[in-house]
Amino acid sequence: KNEVEQSPQNLTAQEGEFITINCSYSVGISALHWLQQHPGGGIVSLFMLSSGKKKHGRLIATINIQEKHSSLHITASHPRDSAVYICAVSYDTDKLIFGTGTRLQVFP
Amino acid sequence: GAVVSQHPSRVICKSGTSVKIECRSLDFQATTMFWYRQFPKQSLMLMATSNEGSKATYEQGVEKDKFLINHASLTLSTLTVTSAHPEDSSFYICSARIGQVGEAFFGQGTRLTVV
Numbered sequence: 475k476n477e478v479e480q481s482p483q484n485l486t487a488q489e490g491e492f493i494t495i496n497c498s499y500s501v502g503i504s505a506l507h508w509l510q511q512h513p514g515g516g517i518v519s520l521f522m523l524s525s526g527k528k529k530h531g532r533l534i535a536t537i538n539i540q541e542k543h544s545s546l547h548i549t550a551s552h553p554r555d556s557a558v559y560i561c562a563v564s565y566d567t568d569k570l571i572f573g574t575g576t577r578l579q580v581f582p
Numbered sequence: 583g584a585v586v587s588q589h590p591s592r593v594i595c596k597s598g599t600s601v602k603i604e605c606r607s608l609d610f611q612a613t614t615m616f617w618y619r620q621f622p623k624q625s626l627m628l629m630a631t632s633n634e635g636s637k638a639t640y641e642q643g644v645e646k647d648k649f650l651i652n653h654a655s656l657t658l659s660t661l662t663v664t665s666a667h668p669e670d671s672s673f674y675i676c677s678a679r680i681g682q683v684g685e686a687f688f689g690q691g692t693r694l695t696v697v
Contacts, residue, residue: 504683515620515673517688560625562686568614568679570686572625 477501480561480573487580493548495576497561500542507570508535508546509560517560520546551580584610586678588689595666595696603661603692605676611656612678617649620673620691629674632659666696 479498487493497506508520521528521535523544528535532551537544548555561573585608595601605615613634618626630651631639638651648670650662663670675691 507686509686509688515675515691515693517675517677517691519685519687522685564683568683569616569628569631570677574625577623 477571478561478563478573480559480576482576483574485576485578487551487578489552489580489582491551491580493551493555493578493580495546495559495561495578497544497546497573498542499544499563499571501565502539502542503563503565505564506537506544507562507564508544509562511558511560511575513557520559548578553580553582556580584608584678584680584685584687586612586676586687586689588676588692590692591690592693593695595694597667597696598665600662600664601666601694603663603674603676603694605659605661605678605689607657607678607687610678610680612659613656614678615653615659616677617651617659617661618675618677620675626675629661632661634659663694666694668696670694671696 477500481496505524507522510518523537532549534547556579558575558577560575562570587606589604615632617629620626628641629644632651632653634653640646653659673693676689679686
């Protein structure tokens, strides 16, 4: 069993829809990262958070430490949001443990 | 955010040859860099942790003589795939963090094809 579980694995949406991607982890962490991998392979760091909520543009990330759960929300989704979204956690070391990713396709 | 530059983005090489991939942190110093391999539609797999001025730490199952890592300066780590074989064809990507527990930044990745 992967230490970091993401759901759903695949997600399709119509442009403008509100999207939620979930991430659960099994043990206490020092930080949780949300990453975006474009079709060409490049990876962009969206958020790093250890508590509460962060917002950047149309993206919102929340984390519940007690429930060991995080969500990534995309408001007013757009076809350019189509990508693989990866949740990763770090413990007391500098290594990241990755989830399997959520493949999002937003259609116009 | 910080920038990590990886080069080349694509490379095709013949079996038996060696390929060097460079990873540079452009606007910060990275004492540690990470090298990952990714197969199609799979998650990133950590190959090794590159430590500036010392030997890399390889993950279990990764051949250190095949995947040579050098981290000679605080801004450059290199991964050399030696005696490349078609099964080494994959997407390789590097990463560095700001400090030990800071945000992670990734290179653009290198798609290696061995023919």
